[in-house]
Amino acid sequence: MSIKIIDTHCHLNMAEFDKDREEIIKNSVENGVEFIIMPSTELKDFNEEQTLCKKYSVLRYLVGIHPHEAKECSNSDYDAAYEHLKDENCKGIGEIGLDYYYEHSEKKTQKEVFNNFLDIAIEKNVPVSIHSRESTEDMIDILKTKKGLKGVIHCFSGEEKLLKTGLDMGLYFGIGGVLTFKKSLLRQNINIVPIERIVFETDAPYLAPHPKRGKRNEPLYINYVIEEMSSLTKQSKDILAKSAFKNSMEIFSL
Ligand SMILES: [Zn+2]
Secondary structure, eight states: OOOOEEESOBOTTSGGGTTTHHHHHHHHHHTTEEEEEEOOSSHHHHHHHHHHHHHOTTEEEEEOOOGGGGGGOOHHHHHHHHHHTTSTTEEEEEEEEEETTTOOSOHHHHHHHHHHHHHHHHHHTOOEEEEEESOHHHHHHHHTTOTTOOEEETTOOOOHHHHHHHHHHTOEEEEOGGGGSTTOHHHHHGGGSOGGGEEEOOOBTSOOOTTSTTSOOOGGGHHHHHHHHHHHHTOOHHHHHHHHHHHHHHHTTO
16 A cells, blocks of 8 residues: 655646646556645746646645745735635645745845735635745744744755744644755754654655656655655654644645
């Protein structure tokens, strides 16, 4: 029997999947994938993902503006988010956050957009999927002001400070392909992440785990991540998968 999987962060609407999206979905469903959650990065994703959800019952989506695109965000984006949150397939806000590594949008703008979406999530009582890269100090400062926030630190890098803040706030941690990368901090620190707070994710088409590293990622590759986590933490694959499954179901009200 295959393990039950929920991919909590998969950009399945992206052009990388245009040629064989249907096949990927079918194969995923036949091999244990119960849900695939698609985060948005820009406004056009909202409608694209909504349409895909109508076609495939395994899909759900999130609405939000990625920090790279924060400079393009305007009031109509927030209005659209509110509208989409009325759709039963729309399960929350994401991906939102801060990215000071690329800094495609000014830091000030990134913080403003992030703050606004966090406030919407709290107001509507829906979960968030948070992106954080080279922005730990500001990230922690902002998160600490958001009482009542729920959701996932997506693509968790293993940083201890962020782990502590997330744990204190009741947030969860998205574990993906990075865990299988030999030099990653996540690999070193995976034993201090409580399994009661993990979910699995691909961030597909990006970040495919070893031995698929460099290839296009897809939901079933989560099996490699579970395998790796099991060998690093000495916990059975079954226990890890069950915990992540339960957590994902709860957080995203699936
Ligand atoms: Zn992503």
